Amino acid sequence: MGVNVRRAAPRSSLAAVLAAALAAIAGVATACSGGSAPVDLVSVSNGGCGSSWHLAGPGWHTFQVHNAAAENAEVDLVNPANGAVYAEVEALGPGTTSPMRLNVGSGSYAFRCLFEDFDPLTGPTVVVGGRVRGSPAILPVTSNDLLAPAREYHDWVAAGLSTLVRQTAAVAADVRGGNLGAARTGWLTAHLTYERLGAAYDAFGDFDQKIDGRADGLAGGVDSARWTGFYRLEYGLWHGQGARQLTPVANTLAADARGLRAAWPTMQIDLIDMGLRTHEILENALQFQLTGHDDYGSGSTLATIGANILGTRELLAVLRPLLVPRYTGLPAVYTWLDRLQTLIEATRGPNGAWLSVSVLDLSRRQQIDAACGQALEVLAPIAVITEPRRT
Numbered sequence: 001m002g003v004n005v006r007r008a009a010p011r012s013s014l015a016a017v018l019a020a021a022l023a024a025i026a027g028v029a030t031a032c033s034g035g036s037a038p039v040d041l042v043s044v045s046n047g048g049c050g051s052s053w054h055l056a057g058p059g060w061h062t063f064q065v066h067n068a069a070a071e072n073a074e075v076d077l078v079n080p081a082n083g084a085v086y087a088e089v090e091a092l093g094p095g096t097t098s099p100m101r102l103n104v105g106s107g108s109y110a111f112r113c114l115f116e117d118f119d120p121l122t123g124p125t126v127v128v129g130g131r132v133r134g135s136p137a138i139l140p141v142t143s144n145d146l147l148a149p150a151r152e153y154h155d156w157v158a159a160g161l162s163t164l165v166r167q168t169a170a171v172a173a174d175v176r177g178g179n180l181g182a183a184r185t186g187w188l189t190a191h192l193t194y195e196r197l198g199a200a201y202d203a204f205g206d207f208d209q210k211i212d213g214r215a216d217g218l219a220g221g222v223d224s225a226r227w228t229g230f231y232r233l234e235y236g237l238w239h240g241q242g243a244r245q246l247t248p249v250a251n252t253l254a255a256d257a258r259g260l261r262a263a264w265p266t267m268q269i270d271l272i273d274m275g276l277r278t279h280e281i282l283e284n285a286l287q288f289q290l291t292g293h294d295d296y297g298s299g300s301t302l303a304t305i306g307a308n309i310l311g312t313r314e315l316l317a318v319l320r321p322l323l324v325p326r327y328t329g330l331p332a333v334y335t336w337l338d339r340l341q342t343l344i345e346a347t348r349g350p351n352g353a354w355l356s357v358s359v360l361d362l363s364r365r366q367q368i369d370a371a372c373g374q375a376l377e378v379l380a381p382i383a384v385i386t387e388p389r390r391t
Contacts, residue, residue: 041097042111045069049123050111058132061104065089066097071116077102080110080125083391084137105134114390138326143388146271149318154269156314157200161261164193168257171233172250178243183250187237188300191230195304198281198311203269207260211253214294222296228252231296238297274319275386279379281312286372292357299356305372306344309337312379319386326385329378336375343368 040061042050045068055061067073072093077086077100086109087102111123167190174183194212201208211229218224222235233253236246285308288294289301316323316333323330347355347364357365 040064041066043068044073044075044092044111044113044123046071046113046115046118046121049075049113049121051123053111053126055104055109055126055128058104058106058128058130058134060101062099062101064097065092065100065111067092067094069115070094071118073116074114075100076112076114078110078112078122079137080108080122082139083112084139086135086137103134104128106130106132107134120390136328138385140389140391141275141322141326141386142391143271145322146274146386146388149322150269150271150274152318153199153274153315156318157197158261158264160193160197161257161264164190165254165257165261167193168250168254172247172254175233175243175246175250180237180243180246183246184237184298187230187233188298188303191234191300192303192307194230195307196311196314198308199273199277199315200267200269201277202273203267204260205267207256207263210256211260215296229256231294234298235296271388274315276383278312278315278319278382279376281308281315282372282376282379284308286369286376290357290368290372295356295358299358300354301357302344302347303354306341309341309344313337319382322386323382327381329381332378333375333382336371336378340368340371340375343371 040053041064042053043066044050047069050065053063063077065075067075072091074088074090075092076088078084079086087100089098089100092098106128108125108127110125113121113123115121167186171183171186171190174180174186191212204211209229212231213227213229214231215222215224215227215235218227228249230253233246233249235241236249282305285305289304289308292301294304295301320330343364347360347368349355360368
């Protein structure tokens, strides 16, 4: 997986995901001009956060949230007792109005405003009576909440990188010795080790492109002298290139793995990536592995998806204490990961060899596509549920 596709999702799409997680419909911030003020207008500023508003009763309701301040704002509708978020509007510019729609249930509500360069501000509490269930509220995750999972995951990656160094050194030794059959076997083992480290790719910086970059976009494509890493070595090993030509490629891969391991103690994973990567690892697998795009001759992209599933599970494991009380859809995540993993394992030949995506029949391919798509669907809310927030 090349670094060119590992990017954070835009905040607008994250807001939409949160809305789905809250069973509410998110609005898109739009500028409003003219006309009389709607009855459900909620005006916010750095001097008061929704100081005058009311609810006639439970049910679906749309607030028109207006930013009367000179700064951008994030506006949340929260349970004032614990800060759990019912709905939110992000990136609300000065003088603009955005709809916030949700199913209001019985309980306590208040608007919380977060303006740039100002402390969070919570407005008055409004109580809706009765025993009506509405959109659920989700407890916000703070940066402090994510520090322990990030440290645990950082240590796990460090162990994986040590394994990677040993494995790439063995592959390089096989190539230098002309043992290309052994090098092919060792190549797959080492590549799967790297592919399990999915949440750390952005933290790897330039090392990711050196170690696992594609030929896409390079002048000369697969013949580019600038192309290095696993995929370059794969191309050579499965396209008849000999030990003399591949020795510098294998040596460079081993050296880059050593360099990454040496640099890793000073590298940090962006806390927002902890939850985001639970979705993006498999999103990249769907786009590049399941399509066969990243097959440079070994036919091992299905094996790579298996490694990506394991990488996703590891990330879920460190985030699980935060997710269990916040995400009721978590059991479905494991159900669909299990389903996808079972389908992937079933593609192996009678001798245990991995089949190429290109030889799968249509029915099996569709089953894998569907399971991967559904896994992505239930993974999606995690990105925003675990997005670090000010409280």
